[in-house]
Amino acid sequence: MGKVFDYIRKELENGALHMTLIDPDKQTPEEAGRIAAESASFGTSAIMVGGSTGVGLEITDRTVEEIRAGVGIPVISFPSSAGGLSPRFDAVYFLSMLNSRNPRHITGEQAYGAVLVKEFGIEPIGMGYIVVEPGMKVAEVGEADVVGRKDLRRAAAYALAAEYFGMKVVYLEAGSGAHLPVPPDMIRGVRRAISIPLIVGGGITDPESAVAAVRSGADVIVTGTVVERNGGLSRLKKIVSAVKAAGTGAA
Ligand code: 1GP
DSSP states (O other): OOHHHHHHHHHHTTSOEEEEEEOTTSSOHHHHHHHHHHHHHHTOOEEEEOOSSOOOHHHHHHHHHHHHHHOOSOEEEOOSSGGGOOTTOSEEEEEEETTBSSGGGTTHHHHHHHHHHHHHTOEEEEEEEEEBTTOHHHHHHTTBOOBOTTOHHHHHHHHHHHHHHTOSEEEEEOOTTOSSOOOHHHHHHHHHHOOSOEEEESSOOSHHHHHHHHHTTOSEEEEOGGGGSTTHHHHHHHHHHHHHHHOSSOO
């Protein structure tokens, strides 16, 4: 088992975690470094780097360098294609968009990516990635057949398929900037279906919805967009504290 996944599992023994997502296209590398350092000081457990639109390798590399200079926590690639990989990452969420209509996003990019992951020597963490309504940009780019907000069975079925494939984690994604996060009852249904860690993100912008997700069974809460708003960092601080205080276990 890889070092980063081991670290995640260990951290999870103490309750739910928060991870901070940074899109290299949305700020300068220096600013990204500052956001990462602040996030780490609040108690975020890892920095994820990625964006839905093709992020350039140079900007990704510079962003990861700046982040690494300021934090001791893992820096994990969250790629939208094989092009998002870089040897500077500690690990990569090696994800398959299970509900894409296009095999390119299920296994195609992954075949290119696998070769790079090996060459770069970064740790792959196999992930079943499920895009839930509204799905936003990632649904569009990934040609997702989005899971409807009420379609709890379909979400749980994809998640169980991920576990049976041997994937290490499941990610329920409402899409970056979604006006509504993944519904708590969907999180609850997926939690009941699987025994691997459940990551939830997209549209979580306040401590209340983060806590609702944790109480419904999310192991890891991911936020990205929230720091882009006015007062975003203080909001992020509240979210991270709330996630850590909420602990684990479905309500
Ligand atoms: C996107 O789930 C993440 O992949 C985070 O979404 O930007 O809405 O926090 P937000």
